């Protein structure tokens with residue numbers, strides 16, 4: 270589904286007789302001081318071995334796009350809801366002509382021909398022998414192994430660019446990124462309990478059934494968050510995209526079983542499929558992915574009637590970040606009605622080079638600009654990050670630290686809900702506190718005084734933004750019923766609510782929500798959330814942050830209420 274765009278041939282021909290080779294002054298562009306923990310040297314590579322690199326060109330007006338994206342996403346702005354087309358976004362992110370020609374000229378000196386691999390032409394791909402790459406980038410590519418997974422990759426500890434190109438090239442990767450493989454669904458930390466396949470009746474009253482204290486299914490979510498059971502209109506211009514990675518396949522037989530037991534009114538509903546990077550669609554029940562099944566069941570089974578697309582990302586990723594940016598480029602090239610993207614995978618921010626964390630964020634900003642709400646699970650290790658781990662300082666997750674992501678934390682219990690102790694939360698070390706939450710973050714930090722001073726970044730973007738059910742969620746997986754825990758549950762649940770609001774907006778002739786955060790933190794938006802004031806998110810040998818009155822880095826603004834969301838959007 271990824272599109273390939275060739276550079277205009279004229280550009281390449283015109284520069285074929287450029288500077289002589291080897292005359293350019295070089296400067297180190299990115300480097301790592303030591304091999305990151307968990308990786309080991311695995312020998313040299315043959316000079317003739319070919320590698321594929323991508324070159325991120327400096328985008329012509331990323332600041333302009335940022336200002337525009339905030340303007341169209343702020344309910345107080347006259348431009349609110351006026352989403353851009355992909356072509357309009359491309360005008361901001363396409364590289365300047367002089368950037369293209371400067372880079373093409375440099376590559377031609379080494380006999381390297383680039384091809385464009387992003388809709389706006391800001392990403393180039395080159396395939397070249399290691400020996401040429403070493404010369405081009407003053408690098409020393411070698412083999413490295415991720416010890417735990419045994420996965421090897423070709424990387425360098427440092428690379429340089431011609432000084433004259435520093436202002437034109439954002440980065441070249443994969444080079445100095447030692448990214449741990451996405452190791453299993455981060456959100457699903459426990460399978461506590463096997464259930465039989467006995468059907469459950471859907472409660473008819475609004476009261477939350479007491480069984481929801483220990484087993485949470487779509488009927489519980491309807492009662493707790495006011496999610497309508499009635500089917501949406503099913504507008505083709507409003508689809509939820511579910512990101513699927515690491516050969517986690519969504520299984521349609523499991524979905525049927527789930528709907529049969531818990532949403533019999535929706536039996537027969539299915540998801541549609543998009544594959545990128547060689548992604549597969551293995552429907553063997555024994556190969557069903559627990560994360561993929563959870564995500565599909567809590568979108569198809571909660572956002573009744575809304576089309577759901579499962580995006581299966583294969584191993585041939587070109588972005589060096591597990592396919593996170595590849596999905597964005599796929600959606601921008603072919604939006605196909607997608608208005609919400611939910612992802613229940615993530616990284617610890619510190620495990621990615623800043624250049625890639627920023628690249629991802631700029632990509633999600635583009636999705637927001639075209640009217641897609643981008644949701645990520647906030648992580649399951651409390652203040653310790655994606656999963657609980659040993660840590661001396663708190664570990665913010667990525668890409669949730671990107672202000673254009675709506676980071677979804679976890680809650681639990683019968684109303685009034687409390688924080689789920691696994692709920693990932695904290696403060697980014699890459700992105701500063703955005704305006705939309707500046708008052709909230711300042712108030713929270715003031716409220717805790719010196720507690721945890723030095724363990725977190727007081728000037729960082731705070732996450733999560735809100736929270737939803739993240740414990741004891743009932744799913745069908747590989748033919749039987751299970752309970753799962755994790756913010757992996759919360760993200761598809763809230764994605765479903767956003768999509769149903771979008772359905773109502775479309776029916777009323779209004780634009781969909783798009784980039785959510787400025788709306789969520791607005792006076793109207795925050796009124797749609799039930800504040801959570803109890804619970805903590807322990808990690809790194811501490812009790813973690815505490816949920817408290819107002820925004821907090823455990824449950825954000827609190828849990829959503831559907832009717833109040835409708836009121837907030839003026840319906």
Ligand SMILES: *[C@@H]1O[C@H](CO)[C@@H](O)[C@H](O)[C@H]1NC(C)=O
Nearest residue numbers: 521522539540541542550552
């Ligand atoms: C549901 O959709 C998936 C993906 O397109 C497909 O593989 C599967 O066969 C479908 N299931 C049914 C019952 O039609």
Ligand SMILES: *[C@@H]1O[C@H](CO)[C@@H](O)[C@H](O)[C@H]1NC(C)=O
Nearest residue numbers: 698699700701702726728729
């Ligand atoms: C704290 O966050 C800011 C961005 O707001 C960043 O520039 C700074 O480097 C971070 N500090 C540390 C110690 O990571």
